[in-house]
Amino acid sequence: MLNRLTSSFDRKVSISSPSSSSPSQLTALDPKDQNTLTSLGIPLCSHAQACIDCSLPCEDDDDPPEYLNKSLLRLWSKQEIDLTPSPLLSIAHPTPFRSHALISTDGKKDWVREVSEEIGSLAEMFEKFSGEDEKKLDGGGESSMTTTKTEGNLPKGVWSTTQESSPTRVLYQNSSHYSSSCQTTNEEGKPNHTLLLFPSFQLLTNVPAPSGGNEDVLRAIWDHxxxxxxxxxxxxxxxxxxxxxxxxxxxKRWVLPYRAVVLLCSHKKRDARCSIAASLLSSALRSHAEQAGWTVDERGDDHDSHSTTSTWGSLSSSPSKDEGWEWRKMASEGKTPDHHGEDGEEGGGTLGIFQISHIGGHKYSGNVIIYFPTGAGVWYGRVSPVRDVKAVFEKTIQQGIIIPEFLRAGINLVRESPATASSQAAAAAEEDPSSSITNGSGGKATSTTTTLVSGTRDELLQKGKTQDGDGVGVPRRTLVQW
Incomplete structure (x- = not known):
């Protein structure tokens, strides 16, 4: 199967490296960054190992999956994707942010080139607020909104949103999801928006479209x-x-009822590569999720039902620390209004897939952002719709394990103090130095921090159990574990 990692329908490669480099090669993390992440118990699985562990071999080169549109595949094969042999985390990470807000646009998957320049739009208003905040914080000089002391000397592109030193920047995009707001409260009669908020994993309803007299309301929503x-x-x-x-x-605020949310850049007016990739990626993700027994939601407007289902996921109007964690834990286990897992069992769960405006790095298409109810999130790049989606779904979405060759950014990957993680890892290694981490299907690895892991989520969780039930092994937590 490893000989079938490339496809005639796959990428036309733009490489600035020597001609001897393999066009299909994906660059691993910088060894120092890899050591840092693994020493903190952040589980990684190499792209090659993910392919080996995959439950379904890749399609033959000349016989791509039927769920992928052939015309789009032909277009995709003509696109140039930057495969410069440098780790994506080093060259393509976004500016750190505190909050990622997505604005409902009711099914749109393409927008004006600069969404913040659309007159009368919520994105335009958010751009104004962002500029005002930046001036207040640094007096108009070099921005301090994005500065953050990396916890445990984490690599650039990996940060926490829960520390005092966390960035204050708000990132916002337009999104394809539909508004579930039931009111129209602005002077021009425009329907209210619904916002998706990450990494808090929330939905915000009844956010008005800008009009002459409601800027103070929108500013309050922005700040609050x-x-x-x-x-x-x-x-x-x-x-x-x-x-x-x-x-x-x-x-009103709700916890999102998804086991994970995937965001795909589809902004054609910025770059056709993203639009082509998003359509193919969404089809592939839907196919793999449904094969696994999950439901897929690409609309996001079915949240009014919360009011008739014991207010599932309902939150108060005032944000607080660790709020709604019970709802988020239920969502991560698939125990939502539409998927009721039995006691001790997980429901099938729902995967949210939404297409969004420009996020940068279109030359690294396909760009895939994944957020989890745990508060963790990863940004991926160079994800091929033909060969990579199965591995991304099984390893990252289902099991919460990072494929480092794709990693552009990581948010809240460490959900405990580094000192605690390091001491726990050391304790586990001292107890059994030969089996603290797995290195493939059933294989054992040494206790070096550069080891990559594989195995199912349940296997990883079991490896980190002690008599009191607390995880102490490496990995400490996958992105889907609590």
Whole structure:
């Protein structure tokens, strides 16, 4: 199967490396970055190992899967994708952010070239707020909104949103998801928006479209939910007024009912590569998810049903630390209104797939962003719709294991203190130095921190159990474990 990792329908490669480099080669992490991540118990599985572990071999080169559109495959084969032999985490990571907000556009998958320049749009208003915040924080000089002391000397491109030193920047895009808001509360009669918020894994309803008299309401929503806990200090009177504006607007919050959410850049007016890749990737993800017994949601507008299902996922109007973790844990186990797992068992669960506006790095298509109810998230690049989606679904979406060759960014990958993780890893290695990590299907690895892991989520969890039930092995937690 390893001989079938490339496809005649796969990438036309743009490589700045010597001609002797293999066009199909994907570059691994920098060894120092890999050591750092694995020493903190962040599970990695190489692309080659993911292919070996894959439950379904790749399709033959000349016989791509039927669920992939042949016309789009021909277009995809003509695109140039940058496969410069440098780790994506080193050259393609985004500017760190605190919150990632997606604006509903009711099924649109392409937008004007600069969404923030569309007159009267919510993206335009958010761009204004972002600029105002930046000026307040640094006096108009070099931005301090994105500075963050990396926890445990994490690599650039990997950061936490829960520390005092976390970035305060808000990232926002337009999204294909439909609004589930039931009100129209602006002067021009435009329907209210629904926002998806990550990594908090929330949905925000009844966010009005901009109109002449509601900028203060939108600013309150921005400060209260998107920038919550970060940035400019405010007095208590300002906070109370902000809360009153939000409650008067009728903004409601819910935990998203998904086991994972996948975001695909589809912004054709910025770059055709993303549009072609997004369509193919969404088809492939849907096929693999449904084969695994999952439901796929590409609309995102079925959240009004929460009010008739014991308010599943409902949150208060005021953000708080670790709020809604019970709902998020249920979502990660597939125990949502539509998927009721039996006691001790997981439901099938739902995968949300939405297409979004430009995120940068289109030359590294296909770009895939995955967020989890645990608060973790990964940004991937160079994901081939033909050969890579099965591995991404099984390893990362189902099992919560990172494929490092694709990694552009990681958010909240460490969900405990580095000292705790390191001491636990050392304790596990001292107890059994030969079996602290697996290195393939059933194979054992030495206790070196450069070892990559494989195995199912349940196998990984079992390897980290002690008598008191707390995980102490390496990996400490996958992205889907609590």
């Amino acid at each position: 939910f998107l920038r919550a806990g970060g940035g400019v200090e405010e007095d208590e009177i300002a906070k109370m007024r902000r809360k009153e504006l939000v409650e008067r607007q009728g903004v």
